[in-house]
Amino acid sequence: xxxxxxxxxxxxxxxxxxxxxxxxxxxxxxxxxxxxxxxxxxxxxxxxxxxxxxxxxxxxxxxxxxxxxxxxxxxxxxxxxxxxxxxxxxxxxxxxxxxxxx
Amino acid sequence: xxxxxxxxxxxxxxxxxxxxxxxxxxxxxxxxxxxxxxxxxxxxxxxxxxxxxxxxxxxxxxxxxxxxxxxxxxxxxxxxxxxxxxxxxxxxxxxxxxxxxx
Numbered sequence: 001x002x003x004x005x006x007x008x009x010x011x012x013x014x015x016x017x018x019x020x021x022x023x024x025x026x027x028x029x030x031x032x033x034x035x036x037x038x039x040x041x042x043x044x045x046x047x048x049x050x051x052x053x054x055x056x057x058x059x060x061x062x063x064x065x066x067x068x069x070x071x072x073x074x075x076x077x078x079x080x081x082x083x084x085x086x087x088x089x090x091x092x093x094x095x096x097x098x099x100x101x102x
Numbered sequence: 103x104x105x106x107x108x109x110x111x112x113x114x115x116x117x118x119x120x121x122x123x124x125x126x127x128x129x130x131x132x133x134x135x136x137x138x139x140x141x142x143x144x145x146x147x148x149x150x151x152x153x154x155x156x157x158x159x160x161x162x163x164x165x166x167x168x169x170x171x172x173x174x175x176x177x178x179x180x181x182x183x184x185x186x187x188x189x190x191x192x193x194x195x196x197x198x199x200x201x202x203x204x
Contacts, residue, residue: 003152006143024201031198035188042183055159062152082140086181087188089132094202 002062007074010081018088026088036083043079047071122186129185137177144169144177 001009018026026032048069050056058072066073122129145167147153155170163171192200 003147006147010140010143026201029198029200031188031191031195031200034191034195035184038187038191039184053156053159055156056153057156058153059151062150082136082177082180083184085136085139086132086184089136090129090185090188091200091202093128093132 003058003072003074004062004064007077007081011077011084014081014084014088018084022088022092024088024091026084026091032084032087035087036080039079039083043075044069044071047075122182122189129182132185133178133181136181140177141167141169141174144173 015027018024048071050071051058051067052070063072063074068076148168155172160170160172165171165174188200192198
């Protein structure tokens with residue numbers, strides 16, 4: 001599978017986790033979208049650094065070729081899936097009293 | 103690469119140190135399954151040369167699955183920064199429901 005395909009799959013999995021499996025439904029929360037809006041510029045900055053300096057390079061055959069601030073568009077999907085799944089688990093752990101003591 | 107990735111999120115850790123470090127086990131429980139999943143993807147992408155790293159610009163230490171040390175740190179630092187961000191949003195917007203309120 002290409003980076004494009006896996007990154008789309010990752011977003012789908014993260015969304016299913018949030019809405020239907022863990023059921024935190026962060027996608028319906030203003031706090032999530034506000035957090036994502038804060039994180040996104042920083043993601044652009046770090047991605048730009050890593051890709052414009054060729055610290056990380058991509059096989060052109062596995063990306064669609066659209067780039068934002070030098071980084072492949074797929075990185076946005078990757079980042080979104082990473083953030084949504086971590087925050088969904090974090091909030092879910094906050095619901096249970098046992099994890100709350102940790 | 104490592105320095106910039108850490109620098110991009112480290113101020114968040116300082117700013118919200120008490121709130122998240124107090125719950126570091128909860129944070130690690132949220133991060134671990136996601137980090138493992140994404141590192142497996144990373145290993146697959148590295149093995150198939152979807153992306154590759156400039157050896158001159160990384161420390162050069164490789165962990166299991168031929169993944170650079172920086173990548174392992176990335177999947178701890180970035181999720182931590184995301185958790186700190188949503189907790190910061192919670193602190194500023196106290197009336198917003200996120201789902202784990204007591």
